[in-house]
Amino acid sequence: MINEFNELKKTAASSKALIFYFGAVFLFISYIVFYQFAPLGAPYDNLVLNSITSFAALIVAGVSTAIFLHYVPGDHPRKIWKHIMIACWLWFAAEVIWQVYAFLLEEVPSPGFADLGWVLGFVFFTFALYYQYSAIKPAHVETVRIYAIGTWIVILLIPLLLLTLWGAFTIEDYIDFCYPFADLAVGIAGLALVFIFRGGALMRPWIGLMVFGISDLLYAWAEKTHMYAWSVENGNILSLVIDSSYLAAYLILAIGFLGHWMLLRRGLRQR
């Protein structure tokens, strides 16, 4: 813990990082204000809220691109960050598409192009995780590959089997049902990486992914149990927690990526 705290202190000491942290806090507070008090009225409050989320996704995609460009061809982490970068841009595209649908149609079609972005994003994150684990366990690349493929089979098959058994299979339900499993898988993979890199700077980028998994899983649970719709209708705090945790996940992912980018830029410090 001392290592982590010292590292955080060093990172926070940079003026660029401080600006970024304040920016992230500002975005988060603005989100809560617009969510709770809706000062502009429909549909503009939703537009602002969705724009804040899309903006956070844009920052994540931008920083991941900067990290990717920092690596030279031949660097193993370049492979990891290439896939993270593509995944982040796909998620950003998905956020924008979803936002446009929400603004123009109010009811977002499902499945839609936004889902395509999110699902493909998960695929590219899987590749990134695969390359990261391959670097950690070079002697067990085959095992890592089997785990990655196995996880995807589970993610795709379990919802299919369950929905078929219940006789409620539709594409919309299937995709909705796949998300929690994909979130869980990414969350666990992220958590494991945070555990492996614990105390080291390399754990930072993966913290956000872990939070993403948790946040998305929370949303999927609330949606499936109709708690989310109930909460929105009754102005309950649950929907605020779930929606703001989704934004928080993007912001934490961005902060983690930024920390990594700064490490690459400044290099290791003398003790």
Place this chain on the structure above:
Amino acid sequence: MIVAMPAIFSAIHPSEEIASMFEIQTLIDSFHESRQTGLVRLAYSPTENLYLFFKRGDVLASSFITPDHTQAFTHAQWREKIQSAGDAYLKPIPLSSFGLLLSGLSMQLQGAQAEELSTPEKLSGFFNSKTRVMEPSLVQLNWRYSAGLVFFPERKDTPHSIYVSSETVLDVDGVSYAFDEWEDSKCEASVYFPDSSVELWQEYRLRRLFADICSPVLARFEVLTGHALMESLVRLMMIFASNHDLDISISSRSLVNREVFFSAEIAASTYRTFLSEIFEHCSAVIGPRLLASTLREIVTELPAADKDMIKSYRLLPKGIFYD
């Protein structure tokens, strides 16, 4: 034919001229000023030699060798010997640090019987038949006026050889071409294997272990973090080495160790400090847990004797778990 082996580089060539005390002192000063690494042999008689081992211009160790005994001299003793013994046949032998280590090692080794070889072809046969794959060995060669050392590391790594004649000093990786062409006289060859009682064998093994631990850690660090952070680590280690007056660097992902200590304890302590610094930086990036597991993987692959050595010399810093 079996014969007794003379001390290495002890033969006095007819062209060698006797040097005065002033000339000896001038040579020592010039070694110091140019921060030269190498060996100075002072022959007071064909069987009485004083060897001064210089590391970057300073006398690291000295040995006085007679047919009866080999005696390590302190700084005061070799100064006193030079002052009192007067003129000597003086031979400066510039060497690499590893060459110096091998020369020192050859002087600490005793007991091997020499075999007389008549042609270069027999010498290569001698190398093949007498050295072992799993164990390092040092072959000492003596001709009438020249001498050589060939070090065969374990695991068929590149050998290292030294050849010293009246005109030539060769200190090269591989088996020197000089050993293929000799015609002047018969060659006396003897082979030595590690003996834990010999301090410089221990130093060699520590040197080897240092590289065996360091290189895979660096390689793993680069795979995990990329070229930029590796370069950053290389720069920091260069500063660290310079601050500690160490000639150890990292080049092309591997370790370049130009250090020699003539003491296993000092070598272990230096390597421990260097490794500690590397681990500290690696740990800040990849985390202590992954670093410890990487080290465990590396140590697990090592032979039992190396593991014992790591433990007995506490080569890995405190806090890093290993079995």
